[in-house]
Amino acid sequence: MVAQITLTGMVLSATPVGDYDKRLVILTRERGKITAFAKGARRPNSQYVAGSRPFSFGEFTLYQGREAYTLTGMNIKNYFEDMALNLDKVYYGMYFLELADYFGREGIDAKDMLNLLYASFMAINKEQIPYRLIRRIYELKIFTINGEYPDVFSCQGCGKAEELTHFSVSANGTLCQTCKDIKKDAVALNNSTIYTLQYIISAPIGKLYTFNVSEEVMTELSIVMSRWLAFHCDREFKSLELLEK
Numbered sequence: 001m002v003a004q005i006t007l008t009g010m011v012l013s014a015t016p017v018g019d020y021d022k023r024l025v026i027l028t029r030e031r032g033k034i035t036a037f038a039k040g041a042r043r044p045n046s047q048y049v050a051g052s053r054p055f056s057f058g059e060f061t062l063y064q065g066r067e068a069y070t071l072t073g074m075n076i077k078n079y080f081e082d083m084a085l086n087l088d089k090v091y092y093g094m095y096f097l098e099l100a101d102y103f104g105r106e107g108i109d110a111k112d113m114l115n116l117l118y119a120s121f122m123a124i125n126k127e128q129i130p131y132r133l134i135r136r137i138y139e140l141k142i143f144t145i146n147g148e149y150p151d152v153f154s155c156q157g158c159g160k161a162e163e164l165t166h167f168s169v170s171a172n173g174t175l176c177q178t179c180k181d182i183k184k185d186a187v188a189l190n191n192s193t194i195y196t197l198q199y200i201i202s203a204p205i206g207k208l209y210t211f212n213v214s215e216e217v218m219t220e221l222s223i224v225m226s227r228w229l230a231f232h233c234d235r236e237f238k239s240l241e242l243l244e245k
């Protein structure tokens with residue numbers, strides 16, 4: 001008999017395969033991003049109908065084949081079905097999944113990435129802070145989890161930790177008033193924006209979606225993160241095009 005395993009995860013994408021099946025990409029806590037076949041998931045009476053959609057979070061029981069996993073059971077804890085009722089939420093949600101897919105790798109522990117996704121969807125559903133702020137927090141934190149985040153705690157020119165006034169993507173972080181001219185792409189940032197970047201990088205996931213920012217900080221945060229993504233990601237995100245329309 002083939003051994004079965006149960007993994008906790010979230011469905012990132014679902015693609016039709018053959019007449020009745022689906023191929024799921026699942027971000028799992030224990031094994032990172034995996035591909036699993038859900039046999040018969042497109043038959044109306046299938047036990048997998050509801051759970052084999054993006055956003056479904058829960059436990060997936062599978063057996064491991066040579067190339068991929070095959071689903072044998074699921075216990076969905078949260079479908080995030082409210083997300084589907086609002087087009088903005090869907091677009092943000094799809095973008096978050098696409099970014100998680102971009103960073104996801106098989107065979108690595110993805111506990112933090114999964115927790116971040118879950119917390120971000122909860123924040124979108126709660127609607128206590130603007131979606132566009134949730135987006136920027138999510139972007140910076142997913143880079144942080146994956147170790148590709150800027151150094152916003154010291155000047156990339158002289159190393160001092162005070163009077164940081166600028167940010168440069170090509171310098172990989174903040175610059176002080178004296179060093180700002182060493183990089184052409186340096187942008188001036190409000191003190192509060194630098195503090196916000198520092199907070200997002202260092203705060204635990206459970207404390208991320210607990211603050212709001214001024215319009216000025218929001219604009220600067222958007223500039224910094226858009227540039228960071230353009231510089232560090234070697235692909236365009238389809239869901240982002242929809243979002244920005």
Ligand SMILES: [Zn+2]
Nearest residue numbers: 155158176179
């Ligand atoms: Zn400096």
